Amino acid sequence: MSSTGPSFPVSFSDIDVECWGGIKEDKRCEFAQAGEEVRGLLPDSMIHRWALDKANLKRANPEDGASKLYRPILDPYEFRLLELKPGEHNDALQGSLHHCSLELVAIESENNPITWRTPDEERYTWKFALPVNNLTAPMQYTALSYSWGPPVFEGKISCDGHEKAITRSLETALRHFRKEDCSVVFWIDQICINQDDNGEKESQIPLMSSIYRHSLNTVIWLGEASPGSDLAIRLLEDINVLLQFNNSSISPEDFERWGLPQADSESWKALWSLLGRSWFSRLWIIQEVILSTSPWAMCGYDCISWSKLSTSCYHLVTCGISRWLQQTQAPIQDARTRTNDQGDLCQLASGLGEVKEQCGQGQSGPPLLGLLVKTRHAQCYDARDRIYGLLGVCYHGDAAAVRVSYAQEYTAASLFHDMALHYLQPKPGSPINNVLTCVDHESPDLPSWVPDWRLPRETESLGYSSFSRNIYHATGTRSPPVSERVQITNIEERSQLSIRGILVDKLVRTSDQFIEPDLTYVNSLSENRALLAAYSFVSSNLDLFSPVKEHGVFSSFWHTLVAGQDAGGMVRCPESYAEIFSLLLDETTGQSPSLPDQTYSLRQLRPKGKGRLEVASLESRTAGRSFQDVRAALRRVTRNRRLGITSKGYLGLFPRYCKNGDLLYLVEGCHVPFLLRPAGDIEGGHRLVGECYVHGIMDGEALKLESADKADIVLV
Incomplete structure (x- = not known):
């Protein structure tokens, strides 16, 4: 790592964003350097009027809090930055915390080159924060995106004379980023937020989007270099060029013609290993990548822009190579019968790139429910963060409906319950279908109709995607109407959901669960x-098929x-x-x-x-x-589903929790059928077992039955 870095310019007009804010020609990531103040930048009259309001906040003298590492945060726009002091690689880590504000934002307009607004503006021209002890001296910083690893704090850093325990993965990253002759400035959640103060964490979460948008750049730390990691990064660089104009499928036999490594090359193995690193499985990376202006990924001292990484993964997905990688890199010997729990590793980076591009075009963020569906595989230590970690990038109306709280009594189950109720409010589309098709677990602390986002989905949803509406029409040939009646009947506990539906059939026979199903032509x-x-x-239950021959x-x-x-x-x-x-x-x-x-x-x-x-x-x-x-x-x-046969002779795929006697319903507002189970403890109540596929009723055939009358259903 180069020991020198960019110095602060005299004014922002001197900044070449493409060069100064990112990666130099030697491809080594540069970070925001602490040094000379930015002078001649701020309109004096405006900044001083704004600063006078801030002077009314009674801030403690830093020396008064000398016995504590963290001084209190007093302002909704206030956060901390870490100044990482210079040192050689093996020296003890030294740093200092600076309190800064994100309230004032510089943006360009046609009539005025620079105007000053508050952070509700979407367009950010210059990247900085303002130290609260000197509101006229902008401070630039680099945001760090990394994997915490296990919550074991074996590393340490000395900040302002206080020793702070940090994870080993963060300690390693800081040693790679530190310079020998000057300080560098970072925002790092593990250090800049007092993780022992739930109230502070709650106040900092709404600032996340501004923190990443204001950062000079974002560095993604994938971890230390490993054998072949440099090959993987070079391969991604090559794929970005070689496949940029390809629109067809590519098989291993075509690799040489396209200039790609042979199928047995170690480069492919190294690429799959790199994409399988723990950073890619973190939940918080989603908003970190999407909100960052100039993200770069580092593995050891090797570096690649996120744009190139995600675009290369997109090419691998569209040409089919990612599917080949998934099949050939799994840890089972026979490639034709193996399974792979990791899924398509290229798809995650490709999907993040697409959402980032969408948000960069000024479009409204995607619905929170859709993000929850896509990120169900992602990992976080507090289950509530499955929602909190997406607030910076989701549709603002959904974010506004979320209660941010780490209070012990406000459990993850309470949060998931609240979000399900939010989505079941009358609105365009099919909210009831989207919520019910996300149910994939039996969770005793949740009503059966509330999805449990704590657990990764164990089945592929049949009816959630928009494509499924072109395949299934169980409630008619057209798109299902919005339910006429979706009501909460237990006001106090909000646990009972009243809907309308049609009883179609009853499940009478079920198979064993398919654990890791596969198909092969070998042996x-x-x-x-x-x-x-x-x-x-099927062959042992042929007698049950007679009604629907x-x-x-x-x-x-x-x-x-x-x-x-x-x-x-x-x-x-x-x-x-x-x-x-x-x-x-x-x-x-x-x-x-x-x-x-x-x-x-x-x-x-x-x-x-x-x-x-x-x-x-x-x-x-x-x-x-x-x-x-x-x-x-x-x-x-x-x-993770079962085959089942109904009393009328229909064959279908049912949830793994299904039992003989469960009832098959068509639910108003949904285009796939659902399996419900009578709840004996509540009169007329049913528990939702899950969505299903039943051959012979997926095109509205069941609506022709004489008994096809709508009735109220109470889900508990």
Whole structure:
């Protein structure tokens, strides 16, 4: 790391933002340097009038609080910055805390080059904070985004004569950032916020968006360098250039033609390892990246701009290489049957890049509920932060509805309950569908209809996405109407939700849960355990299918195993999936046909050697791609669900918590059916078990039943 850095210019007109605020040509990240004050910048009359109001705050003399590290924060716009003192790499860390204000903001306008407003303005021209002990001397700083690691504080830093314990990961980062000949200024949550003061944390959370927007830049600390991490960063740099004009799928056989490393290159392994670092799984990184003007990622002393990193991941997703990486980098030996709990690591960075670009165009932030759905995998130590960590980037109307409190009596369950009620208020769209399709757990401290954001989702939602409205129309062919009646009937506890729906059927038989379902054409007889389990369940209950023979056993079987969706869950599954299932089912069971009504395509009926579709054909590019699509769809929708058969003979996919006797309902305002369970302790009450797919009623067929009358339902 270079020991020199940029010095403060005399005025902001001297700043070359592209060069001065970010990365120099040697690609080493530069940080805001503490030094000469910015002079000649502020309009004296305006700044002094504003400063006089601040003088009325009775601030303690810094020397009076010498016995404590943290002096109180008195103003809603006040926060602290850390000045990291110079030193060599192994020297003890030394720093000083400065109290600053974010209330005054410089922005440009057509009539006035610089005007001064408060932080409700969206456009920030210059990046600085104002020290409260000298409101005319702007102070620039770098925000740090990093992974805390385990809450074990084995590192330390001396601040203003007080020793503060910090995590080892932060201590390592600061040693990499420290310069030998000058101080650098950071905002770091672990040090700049008194983490032992819940009241202070509550007051600082609303400032997060301003803190990151005012920072000169943001450095993302991925951790120390490891073998191959430099290769991974160079590969991301190359991908950003090599794939920028590509719109087609790329298979490993095409890598050389595109100038990419061979499929067995260590660079791919190193890339997946880099993207799997703990920083990418943190919840707080979402708003840190989105709000930052110039974020850069560092691993050891290697550096890459966030823009290049996220764009490269976007290219990897769109061309299909990320799916190949997910399949080949999992820790199981056979690449054709392996599973990977990490998911698509490229998708996270790519998605963050898209949201950041959207916010950068001045658009309103996305709904909080949508962000909660997308970030359910993310980690934080306090479950309430699953919501608080998104307030800086979500739609302002949702943020305003959130009560920020770390009080012991205001639990995460209370917060999640409040947010569910907020979203169930009458508004455009289908709020009840969006809330109910997020329910994925049985949590005793929550009403059954409130999603529990403490736990990562264990199933892929069938009905949440906007695409699903093009696939399912259980309550009619058009988009479901907003529910006519969504009311809270237990006013005191707000635990009972009154809705309207139609009772369709009852669940009478269920299979075992699909834990890690997969599909393979290698050793099908022994390895296709999920397909064999599904076949065994259906074949042993053929007598229950008689009431709905018009749907066909085989057609119900394969449609249900992909929930009627294609590989991406964006459109209905093509009928071509039938021949893949027919081929693999016979190969797995050793029978032909394996199920009643089973169909065979013309390719399957051709003579051997004459273009017949066989298991070996799935190694080819065209047939192999169809197989991979079927496999992806099956794995996605059946994981942690059960097959079930209803009393009327319908086959479907149901929540893992389902039981015989659970009731199948169509809910007004929703386009997928739900499974409900009578609550014996409350008259007329039902508990929500979850969303489901039932072949034969997903296009409004159940509305034609004689018993299809709407009735009030009370969810508890």
